[in-house]
Amino acid sequence: MSENCDVRRVRTERTRHDSVGGEDHVMGGHVEGILFGLGNPLLDIMAVVTEEFLKKYGLKPNDAIIATDRHKDLFKEMVAQFNVEYVPGGASLNSIRIAQWLIGVPNATTYIGCINKDEFGTVLESKVKAEGVQGAFQYDHTEPTGTCAVCLTGQNRSLVAYLGAAKHLKADHLKIPENRRFMESAHYFYMSSFPLTVSPASVLDVAKFASDNDRMLAYNLSAPFLCREYHSAMMSIMPYVDILFGNEDEAKVFSEVEHWDQAKDLREIALMIARLPKASGKRGRMVICTQGANPTLVIKEGVISEYPVIPIRKEDIVDTNGAGDAFVGGFLSQLVQGGSIEDCIRAANYAANYIIQQSGCQIPDKPNFSPESVGF
Numbered sequence: 020m021s022e023n024c025d026v027r028r029v030r031t032e033r034t035r036h037d038s039v040g041g042e043d044h045v046m047g048g049h050v051e052g053i054l055f056g057l058g059n060p061l062l063d064i065m066a067v068v069t070e071e072f073l074k075k076y077g078l079k080p081n082d083a084i085i086a087t088d089r090h091k092d093l094f095k096e097m098v099a100q101f102n103v104e105y106v107p108g109g110a111s112l113n114s115i116r117i118a119q120w121l122i123g124v125p126n127a128t129t130y131i132g133c134i135n136k137d138e139f140g141t142v143l144e145s146k147v148k149a150e151g152v153q154g155a156f157q158y159d160h161t162e163p164t165g166t167c168a169v170c171l172t173g174q175n176r177s178l179v180a181y182l183g184a185a186k187h188l189k190a191d192h193l194k195i196p197e198n199r200r201f202m203e204s205a206h207y208f209y210m211s212s213f214p215l216t217v218s219p220a221s222v223l224d225v226a227k228f229a230s231d232n233d234r235m236l237a238y239n240l241s242a243p244f245l246c247r248e249y250h251s252a253m254m255s256i257m258p259y260v261d262i263l264f265g266n267e268d269e270a271k272v273f274s275e276v277e278h279w280d281q282a283k284d285l286r287e288i289a290l291m292i293a294r295l296p297k298a299s300g301k302r303g304r305m306v307i308c309t310q311g312a313n314p315t316l317v318i319k320e321g322v323i324s325e326y327p328v329i330p331i332r333k334e335d336i337v338d339t340n341g342a343g344d345a346f347v348g349g350f351l352s353q354l355v356q357g358g359s360i361e362d363c364i365r366a367a368n369y370a371a372n373y374i375i376q377q378s379g380c381q382i383p384d385k386p387n388f389s390p391e392s393v394g395f
Contacts, residue, residue, distance in 0.1 A: 023306035039262075039305070039360050046268045052129045052153060053355050054118055055205035057225055058111025059185040059213050060147075060156070062139045064094060065169040065340070066101035070336040073170060073177060080175035081339070083242040085216060086168075090179055093168055105139075106379040107146045108167050109185070110211040110344050112242055113380045116150055117348025117370050118209075120382045122355065125151045129201045132156040133188040140164035140184070150382070155198050159187035169340050169379060174333070176340040186217040190224050206234055207355050209347070212241035215252045222252075226259035230298050237354075239347060240265035246272040258298040262305045262354075264347050265292075270308055286316060286323055293318045309346060315367075317360060326364045329393070341380030345370040358390070365393040 073080070077092050086093070097103055107116070112130055119128040130147065134140040134156050143164060147154045165185035170177045192198060202208075208229045214222050229236040238260040240246055246253065246269050257263075265273070267285050274288040282288045285308060293306045306318040314325040347372030353363040369388045374380055 028120060039363055040356050050124050051126045052201055052204040054115065054122075054128045054132045054207045054209065054351060055202060055225075056111045056115035056128065056209045057221060058115075058130070058132050058189075058211055059109050059165060059169040059182055059217060060107070060112050060134055061109040061165040061180060061182075061185060062143050063106045063108035063167045063169050063340075064097060064103050065106060065338075065378055066097050066103045066171065067184065068097070068101055068170045068172060070172060072096075072100075073172060073221070073231075076179070078170060078177040078179065080172060080177055081245075083178040083180070083191075084244065086147055086179050086181040090181070093179060094166060097168055097170075104311065105142065106381055107143045108169075108380060109165070110164060110213055110239065110339075112147070112309065113341050113344035114209060114211070114239075114348040114351065116147070116380065116382065117345045117374075118351040118355070119151045121349060121352035121366055121370065121386050121388060123385070126153050127151070127355070129153040129155060129189075129205065131155045131192065131198060131201075132158070132160050133184050133186075133192070135160055135162065135164045135184040136295060137163055139166065140328060148173060152258040153201070155201055157188055157192040159184040161187065169382065171338055171340065174336050174339055176338065178340070180213075182217060188218040188221055189220060190220040193224050202228055203232075207237065207351065209237045209239075211350055212245040212249065212253055215245065215249045215256075219252045219255070222256055226256050230259040233299075233301065235261045235302075235354075237262040237264065237347070237351060239263070239343075240269035240273060243272040244270050245269075247276055250276045257295050260297075260304060261302055262307065263292060264307050264309075264343075264350075266311075266343060267308045285310070286318075289316055289318045290321070290323070293321075307350070309343065315364065317364070319360065324360075326361075326368075329368045331372060331375065336375050338378050339375055341370045342375045344380060345374035354391070362390040365390050369393045 097135035162183045168179040308316040346367040349366035350363045
């Protein structure tokens with residue numbers, strides 16, 4: 020580990036800290052649309068499946084892939100063979116939904132993506148609206164609304180995304196005056212890496228807009244295959260990223276593609292990601308790396324801090340699907356309100372802990388959360 024790095028393990032006592040965004044009470048009089056998200060909206064089709072089902076379609080536990088011709092019958096077979104549930108999904112949308120839930124002020128968040136005005140699209144859009152998120156959807160009629168098979172086996176999940184209409188998102192949709200106003204109203208932006216597979220120009224447009232207008236951009240590595248197969252596109256976004264989320268598997272693949280042979284462990288990888296060039300020198304890049312049940316690593320201004328997760332019994336875990344998305348959503352909910360890093364991590368832990376005890380990323384009407392209620 021670098022001699023210039025300070026490692027801190029956060030203890031349980033709660034103290035006053037500065038806002039992550041550099042301002043206290045960021046929302047103030049500005050609430051509507053303070054957080055803007057873009058992604059691949061999907062309707063999740065969730066079911067507990069068998070190991071044989073995974074093998075038939077070449078799926079691995081705790082992995083995420085894009086559907087190919089091999090998976091064309093997977094969705095129908097899931098519906099016919101297993102007891103399925105339908106939940107609005109897509110990584111970025113899950114995070115925005117969680118953030119909106121915890122902020123608790125209607126229309127505090129805005130989300131852009133592409134769907135069809137079919138039955139699934141209507142269901143997805145109505146549910147998103149009911150949860151308080153402003154949807155600014157592009158409509159495409161050449162393919163059905165995207166779906167994601169969430170194959171659950173024990174405490175593991177494998178995601179197979181059929182992007183459908185989601186892959187027809189166009190950067191021109193962001194230029195529509197109403198959508199541009201949504202962007203201008205936002206102080207914070209969030210995207211996962213999944214839209215790089217369908218509209219890298221849209222991702223780059225949002226990233227540059229955030230940087231050019233001194234807004235804060237949070238971004239997610241999202242999946243190991245994205246770090247490998249879309250690395251070049253990901254690196255074109257990285258200079259604009261102020262807060263980067265990822266898990267240990269994603270960070271390691273990112274390091275392998277970058278040929279960081281000198282990085283001996285996850286801490287050094289995270290530090291090297293934090294030090295990648297930035298377009299703006301106003302603020303450094305914060306890196307947040309989750310490690311399952313192990314402490315979350317946060318790199319901020321060259322200092323490594325460790326934050327423990329909320330302990331949970333194995334038998335209380337229902338479904339790990341959406342836990343990472345919920346973590347991000349919880350973090351963002353406090354970020355936009357001027358919260359400290361401790362407040363942000365507390366909310367992130369609360370959201371992730373709640374979601375892994377549910378089936379999918381399903382949320383009740385109101386959360387039972389305050390920063391004071393969650394310790395480390």
